Structures are given as C-alpha cells and as structure tokens.
Amino acid sequence: MSSDTSSSVPRPLPPSDPDGSPAPGVRPRPAGSTRPASARAPDIDLVVDCAVYIAGERHEPEHxxxxxxxxxEKGGFVWLGLFEPTEDELDEIAARYGLHPLAVEDAVYAHQRPKIDHYDDGVFMVLKTATYVEHEQLTATSEVVDTGEVMIFLGRNYVITVRHGDHGALTGLRRSLEQQRDLLCLGPAAVLYALADHVVDDFVDVAAQVEEDVDELEASVFSDRRTDDIGRLYQLKRELMSLRRAVSPLEVxxxxxxxxxxDVVPDEMRSYFRDVEDHAIRVRDQVSALDELLTSILQASLARTSQADNEDMRKISAYAGIIAVPTAIAGIYGMNFEYMPELDEPWGYPAVLLVILGAIVLLYRGFKRNGWL
Structure with missing residues (x-):
C-alpha cells in the first residue's frame, strides 16, 4: 500500500495503525482561517492508500x-483515499486531477447532506456514514448513533475518496473489492457502487441495533413497575433523527x-445502483417506522405518567376525606361548649370513638370499592 502527503516526499503511515485507518485527533485551526482546519492529528498522513487498477488488478506506481x-498510459484508473484534508492539501490534489473548485470546497467542509453533483466530465457524491455506539444501558444522555461522511470524486480514470470522521475506514472495503476483478474491470464507478453499498449495509446494521433499544424501551414503558423513561425516549428519538438525516436524502x-x-457511470452499473437504492429505501422505511413507534411509545409513557399522577391524587384525596371525619369531630368537641350533655355521661367518650371508627371504616370501604385506594 502506498501513502503520500501533499509534499513531494511521502510519509509512511504510523506503525500504530496496521490497517491503514488514521487514528482520531485534533489539529487546531490556523489563525485567521475561514475554512475548517483538519481534525487529523499532525502525525497522521493525508493519503491513506493510493493504487492503480488495471484490468481488475492492483498496481503500485513508483510514486x-x-x-x-x-x-x-495503462488504461486503468486511480483510487486515491484521503483522510480529512485541509484546504491547501486538497487544492494541490485538485490541480493535479482537475477537480471542480465547488466540489473541492464541499469536500473540505464536513456536515454535507447526501447528494450527487455533476461537474464537467466528473461526478461528486457525498455519502453519510453511521455506526452504532455500544452502551451498557440507554440513558437520557447516551450517544447511540455516530455519523461521519465520505466524499467521492469520480472521473473517467480516477476515483478519490475523502473521509471525515473517526469511523468508517475503507481499508477492509478496498481489500474486499480487490478480490472482485470482474467488478473492478467496470472502472471507477465500481468503487462508487461498492462505497454506496457498504454505507447502506452499515445503515441496515445500525437500524437493527437501534430497534433493539426501541424494544427495550417499549418493554420498560409497558411493564408493571413504575418507571420514568421519557428522558431516554427523547434521547433515542434525537439519535434516530441523525440516522434519518443520513438515510433519507440518499434515495435521490x-x-x-x-x-x-x-457519463462516467457505464450502463452495466445501473442495475448495481438500483439494488443499492432498493436497500436504501427499505432502511429509510425501517427508520421512519422506528421513529413513528418511538413517538407512540413516548405518548404512551406520557399517558401512563399522567395516569399515575391521577391515581396518586385520588389516593391523597381519599385519605384526606377519611382524616377529615375525626378532625371535624375533634374540632367540635374542642370548642368546649357548656351544654354538651354527653360530656357528663360515662358512655360519651367510647361512643364518640366508635362513631369516628365506624365513619372511617365506611369511607375506606367506599373508596376501596370505587378504586380510589
């Protein structure tokens, strides 16, 4: 595997990264810069891999x-893989390959919507990538879906991939595609298809894992025990929105x-992209269904919370009504009127206690029968 920077002398990939995937890092923005600085660490190479494919076979250029x-010269195409290039780094490559300035500007900036643009005799496509973030238990602050981006410049004899994000390394995809010589013989469009298919397959996996979280929350909301899942439901809905923003625009x-x-996509490749489109539509429908289900679960959770509050208020009201009886009787006798005949009778005190007890029993049974207690 060859690697190269924007300078004339290539730098080797760091030994700590045997699969060719750059490690995450942060590079500070240069003073006065209006473009976002690369998030690549200073010791991480710009070029992840560079190879020429001729008749489906990989060849290593001298430089x-x-x-x-x-x-x-050989009638093949170049696949150049880049990781979070800066403006200056990508400008030099753009001059070499004749890339359109508007597409270059989009590739430097991250946070693009999935799209495809035609520039002269080339194509520029943006794909959103997604990965599921493992967690022991879903909380109101859990990160569930992490997204990144892959930008693709496609020409007649080159394909340049620009990756943003700490996940979504393409080394494994490249190696897998190199085993499919018949597909690589179709040219750079085969790489675009493989990338799109890889991204959509990742969406399928992420949606399946998110569905497990939705099932867990649904079981919790409708369980017999009293739980407060509103915060977790809202957080999962927010995370699902990130996945939806990556999947839905990809259909067009x-x-x-x-x-x-x-022009740069042969007719033989149309059926391949049609298959990817079908998978993308299914994932889109699945994500939409999960979002609607989460909305229903959230409404059910709010309804159960409201119902539980009403039950608590009825219990409080019932006990307040029961306590009101002895309070009222004690209040009457606390006024110390002179003419209260039962005060002079030996049965007066026990009789009042029996009246209080009887009233309490009758009220308790009435509230219990009506479901207030």
Missing amino acids: PHQALTYAE PLQKLANRQV
Missing part, C-alpha cells in the same frame, strides 16, 4: 504523484445513478 499518468442520488445517463 503516488505519478499514479494518474500511470493509469492513463441513487435514483439518478440507477435511472439516468451519467
């Missing part, structure tokens, strides 16, 4: 800067690739 010339770009004539 990454010579890859495009080598591919044009895939439709264009599957149904419209695109």
